[in-house]
Amino acid sequence: MATLGRPSLLVLLLGLLSVTADDSLVIMPSAQQRSVFEGESLFVSCSSQGKNVQRILWTGPEGNQITDYKGRIHVEEGAAAHNGVDLIFDNILRRDRGNYTCSANVDGKEVSKSFELFVDKEIDFLDTPTIQYLEEGFDSELICDITGDPEPTVTWSFEGKKISYGDKYAKVSDTSNNLIVSNVTLKDAGAYACKAVQVSPRITEMKDLSIDVKVHHKPLWNDDKTKAYSYVDGSVNLTCEVKAEPEANFTWTKDNGVIYPSDSAQIFNDNNTSILQLKVNDSRMFGDYLCIAQNKLGTLERVIILQQGEKPAVPTAKVTVEGVDRLELSIDAKNHPEMPIVGYRVQYKEAGEDWSRAQSTYFKKASIYVLENLKNDTPYVLRAASKNAAGFSDYSVEVTKRTEKIISSASTSASFSISSCVALLLFLLVSASLL
Template sequence: MTWNKKKFKAQGSRLTIHYVARKDAGVYICKAAQITNQGSVVKTQPITLHVQYAPLAVEGRVDKAYGYIGARVNMTCSVDADPPADFSWTHEGRPMNTTDDVEFFRDNNTSVLSVRRSVMVNGESIYGKYVCDAENSIGNVKQEVNLEKGEPPPVPTLEKITPIGPTSIRIRILPTLSLHHLLKVTGYRIQYKKDIRDRDWQDGRYKDFKASGGEYYVIDALEKGQRYVIRAAAQNQAGYSAYSEARKVQLPPEVQDNGAEWPASNPSVLLAVVAGRMLVGKL
């Protein structure tokens, strides 16, 4: 009888692993062979080894968060643990419990502490050091998140919206400079909805984008021949800005036969709503 798992080999019916590590977990195969004059019989048996270990902080964790009055703040604590960890949070040494203003969300070995905006309105006392304690039957690990005062980014500007086919549009957003020197704009949320009477933004959809150097973003899977209303909000580590001024774009009913993008000589009409008046222009 022999055991094998990559570099592990042993004779006999027993396999001993010294200085067990997490990487030793997995499926081991025991193979037994009986050879006689009449023939041979070989049987295998898989044995799964589970290695339990204390919680370990995952790479890439964030130890700083930003918030501002009137916004919601989510702080995340993620670990790698077996068995799964239980979580508890403190703020400046004081235990935190679920209330109308504080919520906890759990997904396997991740805990999210969500501080609602009503706490923010009461003052800046929510800033400071938060400690997440992740614990299982083997041990525990603590993670700190420092919540600092931040500012949302300025409202972005939709410079140009261009149909690039019957079901897609390309949106140009002017680069947005953050007012806070440490809080660069990291992305944009673009909302869009059909331009139908009595339809509000709750009936619309949105798509999130990471900020790119060119600031061009594409929304696809739209309905051809339909007119849409578009707006955007900028995002940084503190949260989202207010939404931009809404603009409208009319999609063409069909693409060109050769599948090329619609040329500037065959422009689509854009409409912008400004101070209650309708301005009409061409791309």
């Protein structure tokens, strides 16, 4: 094997030094690797403290010189003026990955320094729905459509507890992050979370997405109301309330005929609840009413029997205590033995106002009833109606009472001061007479 003489070896070493990195060329930040997420921005400065700096420039991963002074990737004059050049990245793309090299001739030497740019893709849940549905009685799939680079590892949780795969839960496949829930019941509804973690020598990133999961199921009764009462010329609400997903549609019938809105019947449907509001014009309106609740998964039927009851007696009402912002009431009404009074509705207004502007409060039956947050030194007019299972009575005789006046602290102080002065004067007069 041939050997190199001392002069030849020296020439070779000098040649190597002329094309390798040198402390006279500085890249900031100084890390040899940069890791950023797609869409982010970055700038890297290259400068030299050498006395004679020539031709400082940047080259990209394919060896192309970066000379543009504007654009998504461009260069700008650095803080060291002609001795420095900044490399600017705006909205970094995956294709920008690779080695970037700053080179220059510094004091007669060709020097260079490089860094490697890694472009990672942030965790993205794409179009994963935040509200999802399972089907009762079936094996159903929850979606977690996710991307990221490095590829994320995905785990699921339910009501804050990590899900373990087994008989109840399973992955769709090794290439899918979706979750299979087996033999779905109503207990499987609730708060799920899809959690994604990226781990690499360069980054660690974690994100999770909360998913509100509902279970499609047939209607189930949410109450047990099968009886109602009213009286001729009274009014009554018949209520059907269910649990259902999707929301149930309701139909009311009587004597095999569908009930439609009219002067004597109104129907209000909202949030799996239907209220049939009746004005009982005659005794023929008593009887059986059929409520039908239905969605695509099933149908429920219930008969509510409207029976004739006793109209409650008109109560007597009186004010027992007046305050500056409250009135305490005593209300009483005669009970029917089989249909006792359960409460009272009190209407009240300022004197001179129309009853259409009156406020109304319902009280369960008690011994004292208090109207609060009233104006001070103001006359109020009130009346009461009693309630039993069949409805409300007519209103009582109107009662008028004025709230008390507020006694200001200034008036109290003035009164106290005058009284004190009078007492002092009497004391002085008595003392003088004794002398």
